[in-house]
Amino acid sequence: MSLTLYLHPLASFCHKVMIALEEARVPYHAVTVDFGDPTSAKQVSDQWPVGKIPLLHDEAAGRHVAETTIILEYLAQHHPGMAKLWPSEAETLLEARLWDRFFDLYVQQPMQKIVTDRIRPPGANDPHGVAEARENLQTAYGMIEARMAGREWAVGNDFSIADCAAFPGLFFAGTVEPFPASATALSAYFERLLTRPSVASVLAQAQPYFTMFPYRDAMPARFLPGS
Structure with a gap:
């Protein structure tokens, strides 16, 4: 399988797919997309x-696949290593799908709302929307705290697609809206994610770009280049 992944090393949704590919040891060619460069952006917009x-882009099949969960489902159909990230038992698989969507919709999306508001033009900010996003993150943190009490991974006994989805959102969300001190199970889960080789690899690829992150000033020093 000849795979090309159009991405940006700082983009959290890209990290989700990158972590899964690293977990499954699926080789791929990474192409960094610069949306400030029309020629670079066209590589994506022409297809999506x-x-x-x-x-x-799966060259062998002659097709493009968009959206993170669909990409991972597609890869699971064609690569045994990726299939292991999808639980085989029906009820556990349903849970994995639920928590995959949870981390995308209720952690990544409100985090991105907060981040993008910081780089809006003067007078175009949305303080109400940002306050609502912060409230949503606190609600999500509470749900993750309850979920992770007594658990190692988000679903079942093994690292799954839910955990691939969890780390990118939690990493940036924890910078813009820190985890509550009382959320010990959430914090312990985050630390376990950090020790995963796939996560460490993706984080290392992102690190040189942290200077571009709008909340770089709030990022914990241990994650910054040279730490």
Whole structure:
């Protein structure tokens, strides 16, 4: 399988797919997309006009696949290593799908709302929307805290697609809206994610770009280059 993943090393949704590919040891070619460069951006928009990354190109099959969960489902159909990230038992698989969506919708999306508001033009900020996003993150933290009490991974006994989805959102969300001190199970889960080789690899690839992150000033020093 000849795979190309159009991505940006700082983009949290790209990290989700990158972590899964690292976990499954699926080789791929990474192409960094610069949306400030029309030629670079065109590589994505020509195939997926909404212009969102990541976007997977499977050269052997002659097709492009968009949206993170769909990309991972597609890869699971064609690569045994990726299939292991999808629980085989029906009820556990349903849980994995639920928590995959939870981390995308209720951690990554409100985090991105907060981040993008910081780089809006003067007078175009949305303080009400940001306050609502922070409240949503606190609600999500509470749910994750309850979920992770007594658990190692988000679903079942093994690292799964839910954990691939969890880390990218939690990493940046914890910077813009820190975890509550009382959320000990959430914090312990986050630390376990950090020790995963796939996560460490993706984080290392992102690190040189942290200077571009709008909340770099709030990022814990241990994650910054040279730490």
